[in-house]
Structure formats: C-alpha cells, structure tokens
Amino acid sequence: DAGVTQSPTHLIKTRGQQVTLRCSPKSGHDTVSWYQQALGQGPQFIFQYYEEEERQRGNFPDRFSGHQFPNYSSELNVNALLLGDSALYLCASSSRLAGGQETQYFGPGTRLLVL
Amino acid sequence: GNSVTQMEGPVTLSEEAFLTINCTYTATGYPSLFWYVQYPGEGLQLLLKATKADDKGSNKGFEATYRKETTSFHLEKGSVQVSDSAVYFCALRADSWGKLQFGAGTQVVVTP
Numbered sequence: 430d431a432g433v434t435q436s437p438t439h440l441i442k443t444r445g446q447q448v449t450l451r452c453s454p455k456s457g458h459d460t461v462s463w464y465q466q467a468l469g470q471g472p473q474f475i476f477q478y479y480e481e482e483e484r485q486r487g488n489f490p491d492r493f494s495g496h497q498f499p500n501y502s503s504e505l506n507v508n509a510l511l512l513g514d515s516a517l518y519l520c521a522s523s524s525r526l527a528g529g530q531e532t533q534y535f536g537p538g539t540r541l542l543v544l
Numbered sequence: 545g546n547s548v549t550q551m552e553g554p555v556t557l558s559e560e561a562f563l564t565i566n567c568t569y570t571a572t573g574y575p576s577l578f579w580y581v582q583y584p585g586e587g588l589q590l591l592l593k594a595t596k597a598d599d600k601g602s603n604k605g606f607e608a609t610y611r612k613e614t615t616s617f618h619l620e621k622g623s624v625q626v627s628d629s630a631v632y633f634c635a636l637r638a639d640s641w642g643k644l645q646f647g648a649g650t651q652v653v654v655t656p
Contacts, residue, residue: 433587462642471548471633471646472588485641519587523642533644535580535588 431456433522433536441542442510450505450539454522460484461503462533463495464519472519478503479525507541515543546571550634550647557624557654565619565650567608567634575636577601577610577617578644582631591619591632629654 434453442448454461460479464472474487478497497503501522507514517540521533551566569575576595580588592601597612606621617634634647 460642462644464644469649471635471648472644474643474645477641477643479641485639485643487643521588521644525642531642532578532590532593533642534590537587 452520553651
C-alpha cells in the first residue's frame with residue numbers, strides 16, 4: 430500500500446518565479462493538507478482540500494494557491510517566490526469518511542530553495 | 545488561539561537512558577493530541593495519538609497520556625536507542641477539518 434508521495438523531492442528557483450508541487454494521497458484517503466516547514470521550526474498549516482474545494486486556510490498570502498483533482502491528488506502553487514518561501518513543503522492525507530478523528534499521514538516533502 | 549509549547553532541545557542522552565519531552569497546549573474545547581517524529585531528511589511519521597482526556601497513546605516503547613487538568617501530553621520512553629535520535633513534534637487538532645498545529649520540535653540525540 431503506497432503511502433503519501435510528493436514530487437519533486439528538491440527544487441531550486443529564483444525570486445519572482447512560480448512553482449508547482451504535487452502530492453498523491455495514501456490509498457483510500459480523500460483529504461489533502463499542505464504544510465510549510467521552515468528550517469528548525471515546526472510545520473505551519475497552509476490549507477486543506479476536500480472534494481476539490483479549499484476547506485481551511487492558514488495564515489498564508491494569496492500567492493499560495495492549490496488544487497485538488499477528482500482522483501484526490503493535489504497541487505500547491507506558489508507565485509512570485511520570495512527568499513522566505515525556502516522551506517520543506519509537506520503534504521498530508523487523511524480520510525474524512527473515516528470520521529472526525531481521522532489521522533493525517535505525511536509524505537516525505539519537497540525541499541524548495543529560492544535564490 | 546490554540547498553541548502548543550514543547551521543551552527546547554537538543555536533548556542529549558546516553559543509550560538506555562529515560563527520555564521525557566514536555567508538551568503543553570492551549571486550546572478551546574477538547575482537542576486531539578499527537579506526537580510525530582521526523583528523522584533527518586525525511587517527512588513526519590505519526591508516533592502516537594490520544595483523542596480524549598486520560599487516554600494513553602503508545603507505540604514502539606513511547607507513551608504519552610492526555611492530561612486535561614494540566615493541559616499536557618508529555619512523551620516518555622523508558623530506554624532509548626541510538627535509532628531514536630530524531631526531532632519530535634507535539635501537535636493538536638482542535639476542529640473536525642483536521643488542521644494540525646505543531647510545537648517547534650525537540651531534537652533528541654542518543655549517544656552509544
């Protein structure tokens with residue numbers, strides 16, 4: 430049973446560019462959440478997608494946007510990259526159908542470096 | 545707002561020593577509580593969880609008890625191994641949509 434997968438594993442961009450990160454949830458999961466983890470810090474919630482709609486959003490600017498596809502996979506897009514966007518981006522999946530106490534399972538992350 | 549506070553690291557221990565990592569939280573209602581572990585260069589792995597007061601989560605020799613009276617969820621292990629060297633994150637989920645809020649993490653270094 431494949432777990433949560435993310436691509437690419439590493440990415441280098443320059444300021445002002447745009448980036449797209451991808452996530453495939455664990456089999457049977459229908460909800461995808463994205464987190465940003467800066468070096469030496471805990472993950473910060475960006476947003477969550479369920480039924481192809483953004484359901485919750487953390488304190489991130491509109492430069493951060495996302496999408497969920499009918500097969501439950503998801504993309505995170507970041508426009509106008511800033512140096513401060515350099516971080517590990519984590520995708521987590523869960524099953525809302527499993528009930529309100531579902532557990533989130535994390536992928537290995539995409540490490541983004543903005544130069 | 546909701547928040548999680550955990551003890552600062554690094555925590556350096558010898559193999560077979562007892563490990564405690566303190567975690568306290570602030571939240572309205574009755575959050576679910578989690579411990580995740582992150583090994584170098586990897587994502588987060590769920591270590592254990594507790595969903596209501598007095599629940600004890602346990603896994604791989606680690607334990608944590610949900611203490612509502614002290615708003616705490618301290619992680620313990622009786623005898624650590626070198627392979628337990630990692631960063632440990634305490635987290636809470638306070639709503640049904642599942643947004644997790646994490647502490648800053650505690651690095652644990654176990655030496656032979």
